[in-house]
Amino acid sequence: MPIALPQETMTIMNAPIGDSHKKDIAHALHPYTNLAVHEDQGPLIISKGEGVYVWDDQGNRYLEGLGGLWCVSLGFSEPRLAAAAADQFAALPYSHTFAHRSTEPVIALADKLLEIAPEPMTKAFFLSSGSEAIDAMIRFTWYYNNGRGLTEKKKIISRKRGYHGVTVAGGSLTAIPLMQNDFDLPLDRMIHTNTAGYYRYGRTGESEEEFATRLADNLEQLILSEGPETVAAFVAEPVMGAGGVMTPPATYFKKVQAVLKKYDVLMVADEVICGFGRTGNMWGCQTYDIQPDMVTCAKQLSSGYLPISALMISDKIYDVLKEQSKKHGALGMGYTYGGHPVSCAVALETLKIYEERNIVDRVRELAPRFQERLSALSKSPLVGEARGVGLIGALELVADKNTREQYPAELKIGATLAARALNHGLVVRALPGDVIGICPPLIITKEQIDELFDSLSIAVTETEALVKKAA
Numbered sequence: 001m002p003i004a005l006p007q008e009t010m011t012i013m014n015a016p017i018g019d020s021h022k023k024d025i026a027h028a029l030h031p032y033t034n035l036a037v038h039e040d041q042g043p044l045i046i047s048k049g050e051g052v053y054v055w056d057d058q059g060n061r062y063l064e065g066l067g068g069l070w071c072v073s074l075g076f077s078e079p080r081l082a083a084a085a086a087d088q089f090a091a092l093p094y095s096h097t098f099a100h101r102s103t104e105p106v107i108a109l110a111d112k113l114l115e116i117a118p119e120p121m122t123k124a125f126f127l128s129s130g131s132e133a134i135d136a137m138i139r140f141t142w143y144y145n146n147g148r149g150l151t152e153k154k155k156i157i158s159r160k161r162g163y164h165g166v167t168v169a170g171g172s173l174t175a176i177p178l179m180q181n182d183f184d185l186p187l188d189r190m191i192h193t194n195t196a197g198y199y200r201y202g203r204t205g206e207s208e209e210e211f212a213t214r215l216a217d218n219l220e221q222l223i224l225s226e227g228p229e230t231v232a233a234f235v236a237e238p239v240m241g242a243g244g245v246m247t248p249p250a251t252y253f254k255k256v257q258a259v260l261k262k263y264d265v266l267m268v269a270d271e272v273i274c275g276f277g278r279t280g281n282m283w284g285c286q287t288y289d290i291q292p293d294m295v296t297c298a299k300q301l302s303s304g305y306l307p308i309s310a311l312m313i314s315d316k317i318y319d320v321l322k323e324q325s326k327k328h329g330a331l332g333m334g335y336t337y338g339g340h341p342v343s344c345a346v347a348l349e350t351l352k353i354y355e356e357r358n359i360v361d362r363v364r365e366l367a368p369r370f371q372e373r374l375s376a377l378s379k380s381p382l383v384g385e386a387r388g389v390g391l392i393g394a395l396e397l398v399a400d401k402n403t404r405e406q407y408p409a410e411l412k413i414g415a416t417l418a419a420r421a422l423n424h425g426l427v428v429r430a431l432p433g434d435v436i437g438i439c440p441p442l443i444i445t446k447e448q449i450d451e452l453f454d455s456l457s458i459a460v461t462e463t464e465a466l467v468k469k470a471a
């Protein structure tokens, strides 16, 4: 489709239109940014936050419709988290958990997390980011299978468009071209299966259930062609986040898990976005009836206030790790900042707040309004599908609603819409495939949900007009 949008809209991802924010960015290197354009235009500088809002350095207010990076569940000014951090800084700002050391916040957080964890998780290993949790999952998987004498069983399967971080190993599972091309990823041992997005990948006339069956069959074929004795684990986000906010088709995880069981392949749930209420249950595993062997979580674990993640494992895995650590003298794996006491204290306080404020019930109460307003946007000729669950959602933008044809990526329709939203005081994220991701703080009110979608509607209408003008 040979159309070109007016120059002012050809903006870099999530950057403001115009140059009111122009700054020298002499030394900071910013990820997921067109560095050349960025040098010229400068970033949007966020200076303060309160509730669901943030302000830039020019005093403009924005409703943070992505909760930072899918993480700020309790908003940008929760005093109890600041107090928990201050108290812990005063009591003990650092201590490690290597070699038979621990701290009270680590122990208390592990107890609390495992109390609410998906079954059958019984141990938590703390790290500082989602990527590190994924990396630890890979290391534990390999160690586990070596411990079982299955030294060939090492391949990890993820889904195309899945997002599992950017470390060399995690980035090999993140099957998104932008994050792999020219970084010499993926590493071998990491293989990819179909994306579970019915709207984009379902065939004409195929039901959701049939689509799920096809994907489970393809997964089985992949395992068979690689050799089941070489395949160790399958990792999936319950709702795929950064790859395009895709909810799984009906019956998908049931069918996939039957295949995994048959070939002794571990099921790993990457709950880094879904964990802690986002989908209307404490875990995405509960929303989609997933029985995981390992679970990763991060982000909302501390409401994004401090870096912390966890890898949770079941006894089945722990028992083998324990035997292996005996053999080697120790579990040879840990980070300086893993189980940082201040991060753990803040995470513990976050979990207490979720409990006290019934955060899951709150999401369930608000989700109908959120999803109703989201769905209403599918009337736009630009919106192929509006989809979501709980308080997460997306708009997939298309050139033709009948054929689901997309605009050429160079047009940056998604980024244009996100920039328009920003002009109307709303932060949303343009994801690959011209998908607009929405994932506000869980403390958002009904009125603020309306405000979010009022601004988004205006941005959709303006983008429609731009496209029409340019056609």
Ligand code: PLP
Pocket: 069, 128, 129, 130, 131, 132, 134, 163, 164, 165, 166, 237, 241, 242, 270, 271, 272, 273, 298
């Ligand atoms: N897994 C999922 C599902 C994620 O969404 C992310 C980040 O967005 C990660 C892993 C990586 O987390 P981090 O950016 O903290 O390394």
